[in-house]
Amino acid sequence: MVQQDPAPRSDWIVEVAGVDKSFAGVHALRGVDFRLRPGEVHALIGENGAGKSTLIKVMTGVYRPDAGRIRFAGEDRAFRNPLEAQAAGISTIYQEVNLVPLMSVARNLCLGREPRRFGLVDVRAMNRLAAEALKRYGVDVDVTRPLGSLGLGAQQMVALARAVQIDARVVVMDEPTSSLEPREVETLFSVIRDLKRQGIAVVYVSHRLDELYAICDRVTVMRDGAVVHTGEMAGLERLRLISLMLGREMSTVRAKGATAFGGEHERREGVPALRATGLTVRHRVHGVDVDIHRGEVVGLGGLLGAGRSETAKAITGALATDGGAVEVEGTELARRSPAAAIKAGVVMLAEDRKTEGILPNLSVRENISLALLPRLARAGVVSQAKQDEVVRFFMERLRIKASGPDQKVSDLSGGNQQKVLLARWLCLDPKVLLLDEPTRGIDVGAKAEVQALIDELAEQGLGVLLISSDLEELIEGSDRIVVLKDGRAVGHLEGDDVSEQAVLDTLATADPADGAEPTGDDAQASEDAGSAVRAEAAVPTEATEATEPTEPTEAVGDEHPQDRSRSAGHAVTKEEPR
Amino acid sequence: MTPTTWAGPDLLDRARLTRLLQAYGVYAALVVLFVVAAVLDSSFLSAGNVRIQLFQVAPTLMVALGMALVIGTEGVDLSVGAMIALAASVVPLYVGYGAPLAVLVALVFGAVSGAVGGTMVAFARIQPIVATLSLMIGLRGVAELINGNSAKPVMNSGLLSLGSDGFAGVPLMAWIAGVCAVLTALLVRRTTFGRQLVAIGDNRQASKLAGLPVRRVLVTVYVLSGVLAAFAGAMIVGHGAEADPAHQGLNMELNAITAVVVGGTPLTGGRVRVLGTVAGALFMQLITAVLTQHNVHTSYTQLVEAAIICFAVYASQERGTR
Numbered sequence: 001m002v003q004q005d006p007a008p009r010s011d012w013i014v015e016v017a018g019v020d021k022s023f024a025g026v027h028a029l030r031g032v033d034f035r036l037r038p039g040e041v042h043a044l045i046g047e048n049g050a051g052k053s054t055l056i057k058v059m060t061g062v063y064r065p066d067a068g069r070i071r072f073a074g075e076d077r078a079f080r081n082p083l084e085a086q087a088a089g090i091s092t093i094y095q096e097v098n099l100v101p102l103m104s105v106a107r108n109l110c111l112g113r114e115p116r117r118f119g120l121v122d123v124r125a126m127n128r129l130a131a132e133a134l135k136r137y138g139v140d141v142d143v144t145r146p147l148g149s150l151g152l153g154a155q156q157m158v159a160l161a162r163a164v165q166i167d168a169r170v171v172v173m174d175e176p177t178s179s180l181e182p183r184e185v186e187t188l189f190s191v192i193r194d195l196k197r198q199g200i201a202v203v204y205v206s207h208r209l210d211e212l213y214a215i216c217d218r219v220t221v222m223r224d225g226a227v228v229h230t231g232e233m234a235g236l237e238r239l240r241l242i243s244l245m246l247g248r249e250m251s252t253v254r255a256k257g258a259t260a261f262g263g264e265h266e267r268r269e270g271v272p273a274l275r276a277t278g279l280t281v282r283h284r285v286h287g288v289d290v291d292i293h294r295g296e297v298v299g300l301g302g303l304l305g306a307g308r309s310e311t312a313k314a315i316t317g318a319l320a321t322d323g324g325a326v327e328v329e330g331t332e333l334a335r336r337s338p339a340a341a342i343k344a345g346v347v348m349l350a351e352d353r354k355t356e357g358i359l360p361n362l363s364v365r366e367n368i369s370l371a372l373l374p375r376l377a378r379a380g381v382v383s384q385a386k387q388d389e390v391v392r393f394f395m396e397r398l399r400i401k402a403s404g405p406d407q408k409v410s411d412l413s414g415g416n417q418q419k420v421l422l423a424r425w426l427c428l429d430p431k432v433l434l435l436d437e438p439t440r441g442i443d444v445g446a447k448a449e450v451q452a453l454i455d456e457l458a459e460q461g462l463g464v465l466l467i468s469s470d471l472e473e474l475i476e477g478s479d480r481i482v483v484l485k486d487g488r489a490v491g492h493l494e495g496d497d498v499s500e501q502a503v504l505d506t507l508a509t510a511d512p513a514d515g516a517e518p519t520g521d522d523a524q525a526s527e528d529a530g531s532a533v534r535a536e537a538a539v540p541t542e543a544t545e546a547t548e549p550t551e552p553t554e555a556v557g558d559e560h561p562q563d564r565s566r567s568a569g570h571a572v573t574k575e576e577p578r
Numbered sequence: 579m580t581p582t583t584w585a586g587p588d589l590l591d592r593a594r595l596t597r598l599l600q601a602y603g604v605y606a607a608l609v610v611l612f613v614v615a616a617v618l619d620s621s622f623l624s625a626g627n628v629r630i631q632l633f634q635v636a637p638t639l640m641v642a643l644g645m646a647l648v649i650g651t652e653g654v655d656l657s658v659g660a661m662i663a664l665a666a667s668v669v670p671l672y673v674g675y676g677a678p679l680a681v682l683v684a685l686v687f688g689a690v691s692g693a694v695g696g697t698m699v700a701f702a703r704i705q706p707i708v709a710t711l712s713l714m715i716g717l718r719g720v721a722e723l724i725n726g727n728s729a730k731p732v733m734n735s736g737l738l739s740l741g742s743d744g745f746a747g748v749p750l751m752a753w754i755a756g757v758c759a760v761l762t763a764l765l766v767r768r769t770t771f772g773r774q775l776v777a778i779g780d781n782r783q784a785s786k787l788a789g790l791p792v793r794r795v796l797v798t799v800y801v802l803s804g805v806l807a808a809f810a811g812a813m814i815v816g817h818g819a820e821a822d823p824a825h826q827g828l829n830m831e832l833n834a835i836t837a838v839v840v841g842g843t844p845l846t847g848g849r850v851r852v853l854g855t856v857a858g859a860l861f862m863q864l865i866t867a868v869l870t871q872h873n874v875h876t877s878y879t880q881l882v883e884a885a886i887i888c889f890a891v892y893a894s895q896e897r898g899t900r
Binding site: 316318337338339340341342343348350355356357358359360361362366369370371373374376377380381382384424 | 768769770771773774776777780781783784785786787788789790791848849
């Protein structure tokens with residue numbers, strides 16, 4: 001059902017026609033047609049495994065198609081490797097930033113194209129060029145710092161700046177916003193609009209539908225290796241888009257809603273399953289209190305760098321704390337370490353699946369049973385029967401799609417990897433589950449499954465802490481929300497207050513780190529902030545609107561909000577222990 | 579510009595070939611070598627020659643087993659050669675109390691030095707190569723302090739029989755190394771410790787977050803490596819009937835690493851191939867022996883060994899062919 005586009009041939013910058021590609025007999029692409037106009041932003045969407053990445057890799061020379069042809073700027077081209085594609089003007093920004101973390105920002109930006117003077121790299125000119133280039137992307141950082149010291153968002157901007165600088169005619173963005181905070185997304189969008197004006201075509205891959213509607217002109221939907229729809233973005237109903245991706249009937253999608261969360265849960269009163277008080281991590285978290293009862297989902301809201309992940313990590317002891325206590329069902333944890341937390345029944349699904357989650361070279365079986373091993377063993381010898389039983393149960397229960405328990409986990413799709421990690425924690429039979437971005441970077445189908453699972457677990461009496469940058473997910477998934485900003489809890493939303501507007505307002509108005517309440521202690525500050533929400537609601541503020549930093553302290557991706565507070569404020573320094 | 583239809587080389591078959599090579603290459607190479615050697619020289623299969631080969635490979639294998647465990651955690655233990663020297667210097671001191679006690683003391687020394695290395699790696703987070711390099715230098719120093727520079731003859735009958743007796747026609751040393759290999763394989767495959775070891779080698783941060791006793795496992799791995807090396811040292815002393823710390827165990831760490839690498843265990847951790855290590859140790863032993871027996875000059879033998887190591891590492895690399 002590919003629609004014919006009327007534009008004449010020469011109008012396409014990229015034409016992919018009838019491309020097939022299979023791996024080990026499995027068709028990844030089947031007769032795919034894809035065309036790109038100069039100056040358009042073209043959304044490429046589909047579930048994981050639909051063939052988006054393969055298509056991109058075929059276009060950019062990573063893979064060679066088994067059949068079909070690719071035309072670039074009206075000429076038949078067969079890129080033999082990514083370098084050739086890059087030289088021709090196709091730049092790709094991958095989900096994971098492909099730069100050198102230990103080299104300086106400027107060096108990364110100019111890698112391979114350093115300005116030279118007397119045959120040597122002209123470092124000063126390079127730094128100046130880099131700083132100028134980055135300023136256009138709303139990144140104001142010291143370009144001599146190693147890239148790895150920047151936040152992920154800022155790193156992505158560097159990657160983008162680098163990609164565009166190579167005289168790109170086509171820029172491919174593979175989930176560019178998955179690690180950006182809203183403000184950075186705005187900056188990215190303004191950069192994309194700028195690219196459009198220059199006639200550069202953008203292929204935009206994302207799971208976030210809001211973004212597609214905000215920035216994309218046309219859309220191509222893929223499913224099971226084939227293109228199922230190509231057309232204008234405007235006028236395409238959201239539900240229709242979802243049903244195209246999932247291959248489900250519209251009515252089913254409509255009935256289930258955009259997320260798979262059900263209604264509110266029944267909170268079990270009494271001693272909270274988890275009570276964290278006065279959590280403090282130097283420079284990151286300043287006296288945060290969180291209560292989680294059995295049977296409820298508590299959301300942790302806030303922007304990137306607000307201290308959400310750090311709070312979760314501080315609870316489990318994965319991050320050393322400088323103060324605060326954690327009680328599990330009324331008993332204070334004496335030792336603070338992931339092992340102690342797990343023993344007490346508190347487990348955390350870490351944000352970074354790759355570095356903190358999966359054991360890439362090991363099997364699904366080993367990955368699931370990792371933390372359970374001691375309980376599966378007698379005298380140190382693992383009972384394989386018991387291990388198989390647990391693994392089989394959870395693979396079925398979470399519908400993990402793998403060829404079997406022996407498949408290497410890195411061969412699975414992102415969604416299935418995430419399910420494997422969930423299985424790792426659920427098989428421990430925990431009391432409290434801390435979920436840090438549980439649906440990031442996984443496809444729509446798996447996302448819905450994970451959300452439904454969270455719901456189900458809460459209903460069964462698990463206490464859940466949900467961290468999500470996807471506001472819709474946070475709102476629909478949580479019964480209560482604690483809003484963090486600059487490492488402080490600035491708002492507690494309950495009942496009808498659990499709404500998008502309330503979260504945004506809290507974020508926009510509460511400003512403890514800038515010393516709005518120089519004399520107040522934490523409790524005072526957050527209370528005042530909370531009341532301020534209601535007073536100043538719906539006033540658009542810089543935090544959500546700004547597309548360009550107006551002052552150096554607004555640096556995008558600044559990982560260390562304390563730098564800011566130290567220079568600007570008093571409240572924070574007072575807070576630091578000893 | 580260029581035509582757009584592709585009929586390039588069949589990448590899939592190449593990928594499968596690489597995988598087969600990674601999985602079974604070392605065994606196939608061992609079989610081929612064995613057949614070639616037997617055809618070239620009928621005395622290769624004689625009981626005497628087989629015994630000699632087993633005597634020589636046993637200590638290397640013992641050390642290589644410990645090395646495989648350490649490499650599985652993404653580390654390396656350079657101190658094993660020096661540990662052999664230390665064991666050689668300690669054994670004569672206690673051999674008067676009987677061979678068992680002398681060996682036991684050597685093993686304790688091995689455990690202690692392994693614990694020192696492991697502590698440096700696990701707690702001080704010094705890179706394994708640096709930690710065990712310093713340990714290697716230090717242990718050689720200690721061995722020389724204890725023993726002096728000269729070789730000492732060892733006449734204890736217990737030690738001598740450990741080094742040269744046989745059981746069912748196979749040297750005792752080979753039996754011991756074989757049992758150690760089986761135990762190591764069981765340790766890696768079946769025990770909590772073994773699975774945790776591999777997990778830590780694959781992703782230390784994730785293992786830590788999963789509540790694994792990362793430090794304890796790391797220290798234990800280095801202790802095991804030290805103990806196995808010390809045992810190998812005692813066997814070498816018994817076999818040679820002398821304790822010569824200045825020369826015994828020289829380059830043993832490198833031979834052990836070679837055996838592990840040729841056996842297909844990746845240096846990047848997350849995988850321990852025990853059977854492969856056994857095959858790797860045997861292969862390196864036999865190739866050297868065959869070349870030497872056919873009067874190939876030592877320099878050429880070394881060149882061949884170097885080529886084999888390069889090839890093994892090349893073949894074990896996982897290339898992105900997906």
